[in-house]
Amino acid sequence: MAAPRIAIVGGGIAGASLAYMLAVERGVAPLLLEREAHCGSHATGRSAALYMPSYGPPTVRAATRASGAFYREPPAGFAAQPLLAPRGALHLALRDDPHAEPSLRALRARLQAAGSPARELDAAAVLALCPVLRPQQVLGGLLEAEALDMDVDAILQGFLRGARRAGAELHTDSAVLEARRADGRWRLRTAHASFDADIVVDAAGAWADALGALAGATPIGLQPKRRSAFLFDPPSDVAGWRDWPTLIDLAERFYVKPDAGCLLGSPANADPAEPHDVQPEEIDIASGIWAIEQATTLHIRRPRATWAGLRSFVADGEPVVGFDPNLPGWFWLAGQGGYGIQSAPGLARAAAALLLDGTLGAAWAAAGLRAEAIAPGRG
Ligand SMILES: Cc1cc2nc3c(=O)[nH]c(=O)nc-3n(C[C@H](O)[C@H](O)[C@H](O)COP(=O)(O)OP(=O)(O)OC[C@H]3O[C@@H](n4cnc5c(N)ncnc54)[C@H](O)[C@@H]3O)c2cc1C
Secondary structure (H helix, E strand, O other), X not given: OOOOOEEEEOOOHHHHHHHHHHHHHOOOOOEEEOOOOOOOOOHHHHOOOEEOOOOOOHHHHHHHHHHHHHHXXXXXXXXXXXXXXXXXXXXXXXXXXXXXXXHHHHHHHHHHHOOOOOXXXXXXXXXXXXXXXXOOOEEEEEEEOOOEEEOHHHHHHHHHHHHHHOOOEEEOOOOOOEEEEEOXXXXXXXXXXXXXXXXXXXXXXXXHHHHHHXXXXXXXXXXXXXXXXEEEXXXXXXXXXXXXXXXXXXXXXXXXXXXXXXXXXXXXXOEEOOOOOOOXXXXXXXXXXXXXXXXXXXXXXXXXXXXXXXXXXXXXXXXXXXXXXXXXXXXEEEOOOOOOOOOHHHHHHHHHHHHHOOOOOHHHHHOOOOHHHHOOOOO
């Protein structure tokens, strides 16, 4: 049987990783259409680049673990440098958080259940790891050594380059404006061209429901949420800051991590938004700075850069991967929330299996990934 012609809409990590898995691992080179001049301009290019296998709901965690092997040992020629680097995540129990102790207990139980090794640290050990934390604030913490930095640009470019080499056709500046089905095929129209396909993959990130609406799909109920971040200067009088783990407030008021010769801070906000080229609100940055300065002796005079991106979720927080139950030839790859980079190779392999084999197979079930848990229209 001839391979189906697959058109992927969206050139973020979701679309790029699927194009790679289809073209390189399954020998079915797809078409990839991206609205912007460069792939990765939206959520993918704005992430905090942390790989944390304990983070997210069960299917996300399974997909993240399944992605670890690919990121640790990518195929030869995928990237010139390692994709992962040691970082660690230090979950902080702070005194001004009334729920700090129960939150710490709950996290410890969750990490144990998920098989994620984490070391409990008392206040002295936390302060030894990160001496800018205010001693009067620190109750203790949990250190997750499995959390790693990702090189997101190398990952994205590796997927795109590999997919292209294996025959995938990539078109940037190609916003899909119309999606019509006739005679059992899809016709996608952009401002400059039309493309025919047997199957359309909706990997449009925060715009997934908007793209689906063009085709007459029932919405999956995607809610984009703004998360803001900023870069600031490290302290000039404290050594060793480059080796700090990511500091994560258990009450989710902030996180901080070393990044690109600076420190990256975020208020860990999740403000509902319409899909658009989102910018940070002043209040996001101010509240992130305030929370970091409450917990540490860091002084953030002026951030070097600020940005925001949209993390998009459906109601149960799990991704949506599979054929639409009512619209023939329409396949969703959306709702990756705050975990889309860390889980990309695993989810893309799962998507390729569902697209080409119609099933995930036994190996995925053993890995904790069931098609029903990620199916569009699940109950
Ligand atoms: C501040 C922040 C921190 C984060 N930190 C992490 C982290 O540490 N680890 C992690 O794993 N994840 C993290 N994430 C989440 C991660 O970035 C997302 O889950 C992931 O990037 C989603 O990828 P995507 O390809 O679905 O979406 P996107 O990257 O947004 O890509 C969708 C693409 O579709 C295109 N598109 C939309 N409509 C059309 C159309 N009609 N025609 C053509 N193209 C279209 C858009 O232009 C866009 O490029 C973070 C996100 C944010 C915002």
